[in-house]
Amino acid sequence: MDTQNITKIIEGLEQGEKLTFEAFKMLMTAGGDEKKKLMRAARACADKVYGKDIYIRGLIEFTNYCKNDCFYCGIRKSNSNAERYRLTKEQIMDCCRQGYELGFRTFVLQGGEDAYYTDERVCDMVSEIKRRYPDCAVTLSIGEKKRESYQAFFDAGADRYLLRHETANEEHYGKLHPSELSCADRKRCLWDLKAIGYQTGCGFMVGSPFQTLENIYEDLIFIKEFEPHMVGIGPFIPQKDTPFGNMAAGTLDMTLRLLSIIRLMNPNVLLPATTALGTIDPKGRELGIMSGANVVMPNLSPVNVRDKYALYDNKICTGDEAAECKNCLSLRMESIGYKVVTARGDYKVI
Ligand code: SAH
Numbered sequence: 368m369d370t371q372n373i374t375k376i377i378e379g380l381e382q383g384e385k386l387t388f389e390a391f392k393m394l395m396t397a398g399g400d401e402k403k404k405l406m407r408a409a410r411a412c413a414d415k416v417y418g419k420d421i422y423i424r425g426l427i428e429f430t431n432y433c434k435n436d437c438f439y440c441g442i443r444k445s446n447s448n449a450e451r452y453r454l455t456k457e458q459i460m461d462c463c464r465q466g467y468e469l470g471f472r473t474f475v476l477q478g479g480e481d482a483y484y485t486d487e488r489v490c491d492m493v494s495e496i497k498r499r500y501p502d503c504a505v506t507l508s509i510g511e512k513k514r515e516s517y518q519a520f521f522d523a524g525a526d527r528y529l530l531r532h533e534t535a536n537e538e539h540y541g542k543l544h545p546s547e548l549s550c551a552d553r554k555r556c557l558w559d560l561k562a563i564g565y566q567t568g569c570g571f572m573v574g575s576p577f578q579t580l581e582n583i584y585e586d587l588i589f590i591k592e593f594e595p596h597m598v599g600i601g602p603f604i605p606q607k608d609t610p611f612g613n614m615a616a617g618t619l620d621m622t623l624r625l626l627s628i629i630r631l632m633n634p635n636v637l638l639p640a641t642t643a644l645g646t647i648d649p650k651g652r653e654l655g656i657m658s659g660a661n662v663v664m665p666n667l668s669p670v671n672v673r674d675k676y677a678l679y680d681n682k683i684c685t686g687d688e689a690a691e692c693k694n695c696l697s698l699r700m701e702s703i704g705y706k707v708v709t710a711r712g713d714y715k716v717i
Contacts, residue, residue, distance in 0.1 A: 372393060373393060373394070373397050373401040373404060373405065374404065376390045376393060376394060377404065377405060377408045377631065380408075380628070380631040380632055381408065381412070381631060386587065386628070386632060388581070388584050391580070391583075391584050391587065391628070392580060394624060394627075394628055395580065395583075395621070395624055402624070405624065405627045405628070405631075406623065406627050406657060406658045406659070408627070408631060409626065409627035409628075409630040409631050409658055409659030410627075410630075410656075410657055410658065410659055412630050412631055412634050412659065413630055413634075413638070413659045413660070413661050415634070415717070416634055416635050416661075416715055416717050417661045417715065419704065419705050419706050420661070420705075420706060420708045420710070420712075421656065421661060421662065421663060421700050421705045421706060421707050421708065422473070422637065422661060422662045422663075422707075422708065422710065422712030423470075423471060423473070423662070423663055423664070423665060423693065423696065423707050423708075423712075424471070424473045424474075424475045424506065424639070424662060424663075424664040424665075424712075425462070425463075425466035425469075425471035425473065425474050425475065425664075425665065425666075425667040425689070426475045426477060426664045426665065426666050426667060426668070427454070427459060427462045427463070427466075427474060427475065427476050427477070427667050427668055428477050428478065428666070428668045428672070428673075428676035429453065429454040429458075429459055429476055429477070429478045429484075429668075430452070430453035430454065430478035430479055430481040430483070430484060431449060431451055431452055431453075431478070431479055431672075431675055431676050431677075432451050432453060432478075432479050432481040432482075432483065433478075433479025433480050433481065434479075434480045434481075434482065435479070435480055435510070435544075435545075435548065436544075436545045437543065437544050437545075437548070438542075438543055438544065438545075438576075438609060438610045438611055439543055439572065439575060439576070439603060439605075439606070439609060439611050439679075440606070440609065440678055441606035441608065441609060441677040441678045441679055441680075442479050442676065442677070442678060443609060446606075446608045446609065448608045449608070449675070449677070450675050451675075452672045452675050453478075453481060453483060453484075454668075454669070454672070456488075456491070456492055456495070458669060459476070459492060459496075460495065460496070460499070461669075462474075462667045462668065462669065462689070463496055463499070463500060463503075463667075465667065465689050465690075466667045466689060467500055467503070469689060469690055469693050470693070470707075470709035471503070471667070471693075471709075472500075472502060472503045472504065472709060472710055472711045472712070473503060473504040473505075473506060473527075473711055473712060474496060474500075474503060474504075474505055474506065474667070475506040475507075475508060475529065475664065476492070476493075476505065476506070476507055476508065476509065477507075477508035477509070477529070478508070478509050479510070480509065480510040480511070481509075484509070486512075486516045486519050486520070489507070489509065489516075489520055489523075490519055490520060490522075490523035491523075493505050493507070493520055493523040493524050493525045494523045494524050496524075497523075497524035502711070503711065504526040504527060504711045504712075504713070505524060505525050505526055505527070506525070506526065506527035506528065506529060506568075507520055507525050507527070507528050507529070508528070508529040508530065510530065511530070511548075511552060511553065511556045512556070514559040514563075517556075517559055517560055517563055517565070518563055521563050521564060521565060525565070526565070526566060527565055527566040527567070527568065527596070527597070528560045528565040528566075528567055528568070529567075529568040529570075529597065529599060530553070530556055530557055530560065530567070530568070530569065531568075531569055531570040531571055531572075531599055532550070532553050532554060532557060532569045532570065532571060532586070532589065533550075533553065533571055533572065533575075534550065534571055534575065534578065534582055534585075534586060535550065535554075535571075535582070535585040535586045535588070535589035536550070536581075536582045536585050536586075537549070537550040537551065539577060539578060539579075539582045540553070542576065542577045543575060543576065543577075554589075557569055557593060557595075558593075561593070561595075566596040566597065566637075566713065566714050567595050567596055567597070568595055568596065568597030568598060568599055568637070569589075569590060569593060569595045569597075569598060569599075570597075570598050570599030570600050571583075571586050571600055572600070572601065572602065572603040572617060572643075573600055573601065573602045573603065573617040573618075573621050573622045573625055574602055574603045574615070574616060574617020574618060574621060574622075575603040575617065576603070576611050576614045578603075583625070587628065587629070587632065590629065590632070590633065591632055591633070594633075595633075595636065596636065596637060596714040597636065597637040597638070597639075597662075597714070598629050598633065598636050598637075598638055599639055599641065600622065600625055600626065600629065600641070601617075601622065601641035601642070601643030601644050602616055602617030602618065602619070602621075602622050602643050602644060602646075602647050603616060603617045603643075603679075604616045604617070604643055604646060604647065604679035604680060604681070605679065605680060606677060606678065606679045606680050607680055616647060617647070618647075619644070619647055619648045619651060619654065622644055622647075622651075622655070623654055623655065623658040624658075626638060626640070626655055626658040626659050626660050627658045627659045629659070630658075630659030630660075631659070635714060635715055635716055635717070636714075637661065637662050637712070637714055638659060638660045638661055638662060639655075639660060639662040639663060639664050640652040640653075640654075640655025640656050640660040640662070640663055641655070641664070642664065642666070642682065642683060642684065643679065643682075645683050645684075646679070646681055646682055646683050652696070652699065653699055653700075653702065653703050656700065656703060656705055657703060662712070663696050663700070663707070665684070665689070665692035665693055665695075665696050666684055666685075666687075666689070666692055667689045667692075670685075670686065670687070670688060673685040673686070674686075693707070
């Protein structure tokens with residue numbers, strides 16, 4: 368494979384040309400200098416839109432009860448080894464207060480699909496956060512709901528919603544989820560969220576069981592068509608008490624290449640270097656930023672519940688207070704010439 372080809376493919380992406388499957392395969396396998404070229408181009412693209420600023424999101428994992436049974440996930444309902452918890456509204460407000468003092472201007476409320484958190488309770492929580500911190504954005508990540516519920520959360524003040532599509536291919540979707548869940552429903556939720564007016568995020572796990580390069584290509588095409596404001600990708604990491612407990616994890620190499628490709632295909636997108644990426648490699652998040660990511664999401668959950676939100680094994684930062692997490696990430700970003708900023712960090716169009 369010659370350098371010229373890779374350069375051409377990158378230039379094509381920069382000009383908004385469609386990525387063919389053949390070109391995609393080349394980007395996923397190109398070695399040495401060519402791989403570096405891909406990453407450099409993606410980083411330059413992110414710099415053009417977001418400069419040296421890295422946005423931080425305070426992640427509050429407020430419940431690990433879940434009615435779903437996704438085969439990959441450590442908080443699936445069948446995992447009887449999971450120690451269940453849910454935070455009270457007061458505890459959540461306390462996380463926000465701490466976060467606000469530390470400079471967070473986005474709070475991400477993530478959890479399993481927990482029936483205790485009715486629409487009314489979610490709305491109450493969202494409106495209280497927005498009342499106390501009107502200069503902050505609230506992001507929800509609480510799974511699949513009826514359109515009416517999404518509308519109610521939005522009316523209560525929620526700004527953004529993260530719902531990874533997990534895989535754009537129905538057959539692959541079926542291998543990762545029980546039969547009650549479908550790719551079509553998941554996509555329907557995403558289109559509803561966008562139509563309501565949320566800044567919407569989709570995404571998928573890299574190296575999830577049974578995933579093929581064709582599947583990933585479909586993910587990229589779906590993302591292009593959906594035009595999300597955010598894309599969350601991170602390596603799949605096995606969790607020992609799930610049906611996929613013995614499967615191989617996704618790799619750093621593939622995740623970085625995909626971050627770069629997603630950045631080049633969607634120049635304005637908000638793209639986190641995820642905790643899962645930091646878990647499979649000690650420099651994963653720094654490398655993620657250098658490959659085109661522009662967001663990090665440190666944990667604001669109380670330390671005593673951190674290790675219970677165990678989607679996968681060996682998750683990092685479960686023992687650190689919020690302030691330590693923020694400082695650690697600020698230093699990590701500075702070490703590569705970037706800067707964590709105090710800002711809502713909305714989607715930018717330039
Ligand atoms: N219940 C919410 C939040 C899910 S957790 C929802 O349905 O959207 C957030 C994300 O973690 C999931 O979308 C999934 O992509 C990721 N995740 C779950 N298990 C994982 C694992 N074993 N390895 C890596 N990522 C995982």
